[in-house]
Each structure stands twice: as structure tokens, then as C-alpha cells.
Amino acid sequence: MDDLSSLGDPAGMRRLAAEFSARAEAVAATIDSLSARTAATTFEGPAAAQLRAAMRAREEQGRQAVLRLEAASATLRRAAGRVEDEIDEERAARRRAAEGDPGR
């Protein structure tokens, strides 16, 4: 391990991104299942209409949270790629410096 780790830990960032994606997928599946169960429940009347409206709003809120988590995951993956590039560039620069080549 060299001091380039201060630029970031791409592998760790990708693991975190994967964790975010897994959580987002699990919660999305839970919301879908709940939505289907709510739709399939025999329940009619004013209170039923109220319940279904409230559930739709909650499902939407849940899906927005899932999207936010997926967006964070994507941000992490992209950032991990950039960090890797920076690390590669820095290592190359150091090699060139060590070989007496100031580079471009």
C-alpha cells in the first residue's frame, strides 16, 4: 500500500456501491410486493380508498428513496473509476520522475 490511498479506495467505493444497490433492490422488491398485496386485498369503502391513496403515496416515497440510493451507488462507481485513473496517473508520473523523465 502506498500513500496514494489518500486519493481514495476504489475497491471499497465499489463495495459500498454494491451494498447500496443491493439494499435498493431489496427495498424495491418489498415495495412492489406490498403494492401487489394491497391491490389484491378485498377491501372497499371510504376507508379502503383512503388506505390505497396513502399506500400509493408511501410507495412513491419509497421508490424515490430507492432511486436516491441507486443514484448514490452510480455516483460512487463513477467516482471509483476516476480515483483509479488518478492513482494510475500519479503512479505513472512517479515512475517517470524516478526514471528522470519529467514527462510532458
Next chain:
Amino acid sequence: MIPSEGGSGQRVVIVPDELRDLSSHLRDASEELSSAGRRLVTIPLPEMPSGIAGLVGDAIYRVNAEFQELAIEFEDEARVLTARASWAELGGGAGLGWLLPGLAPFPQVGSMLRGPEHLIAPTAEIEPAEGHRWAEELLDRMPAPGEGAPVEIGPTDLGDRYEHPLGEFSLTGSDLHPVGPQSMRAEASGAVEGALRTGLSPDSPDPVAAGVAGCILVGFGPPDEADPPAGDG
């Protein structure tokens, strides 16, 4: 199943077992979301550029808050559905001509509950309106038939912690309008008031309590959801 074209003119159908099943799924979803949120905030964060760390930290904070909020709402909804299922069974029993348990000392109330199809429609309206905390408490504490601990809601509870039910939920006049003639309303009101003063408990040695509780919440619904009195004013 409880179908009705009752007093409000709106069809109401409730299958208590299906409501309980949905309630169970809501509880599972609540736990799933709560757990997912907790996991997010406890994941060790790797080294990353500070700008990205800020974005990720903000996302974690907001997503966890949303998951926890939804978890609470799902849990609350589950509780209401479970209570609604229980009350629907009571209301359905009434609408189908069954005598609610414990109404024998008050035959005038029992006769009200045996006949009118009006009684079924408000079954779906049992969620207490804002400002009727006592009714919410009653729903909270009323277990499903055949299970759970006794429910004890007496005048002390109601007086100390909540609005007095007879103040907030006056069971006279227009509240009873859909379910009987004036003379019957007055008698029923007296019966309900008496039962409220002695406490409401489905497991009470005096079983009037459970029946009256059902009479109030299933039969009549909160006052602001009751049918308006005909020719009022």
C-alpha cells in the same frame, strides 16, 4: 365478507382475514425498511474524495430518514388494519343479525344492532377523526377477538389523558339518527354512557363493555363521519 349499500350509500366490503394478512405484510415491510436504513448508517465508509463523501453521506442520511419514516407509517397502518379487521367482525356480526356479546342487559341497543343495514357502512369509518384520541386509544388497546390482554379504558384514563368520550362523541341526537327512532336513541345513549362510565373491556366480567365499544365504533363511527341528521336546522 361484509357487503353493504348502507347509510352512506357507498358499498363497503371488508374481509377481516385479508386485512390481517395485509397488516402482517405491512409489519414485515416496516421491519425491512427499518433494518435497511439502520444498515446504511452503520456501513463503514471507505476513503474517497471529500466531495463524493459529502454526497454519499447526505444520501445515506436522507434515505435512512425516509426508510424510518415509512417504517413507522407502515407499522401504524398495520395496527389500524388489525383493529379494523376486529371491528369489522363485530360490525358484520351486528349486520348479519348476531347479537353482540354483552348486550343482553341493553336489549334496546341489541335490537338496534340486529337490523338496520346502515350499521355496516360506518364499519369502514372507524378510524378516529383527529381530536378523538380516546377512540384511537380504544383501537390500540382492543385486541383481536379471543386474544390479547384485557382492555381497560375507564373514565379515569379518559378524563386524565384524553377528551371525555361523551364530550367529544356525544351519542345523542344526530349521532344515532341513522340507526333508530328518537326514543331508542335516548335509551341507547343512556346505555352507552353507563358502560363508558364503568369501563370498556372485552374480557371484563361485565361483558357489556365490549359490545358497547363495538356499538360505538362499528355501529356509529366518529360523529364527523356520521350521516348528517335529516332536516337539521
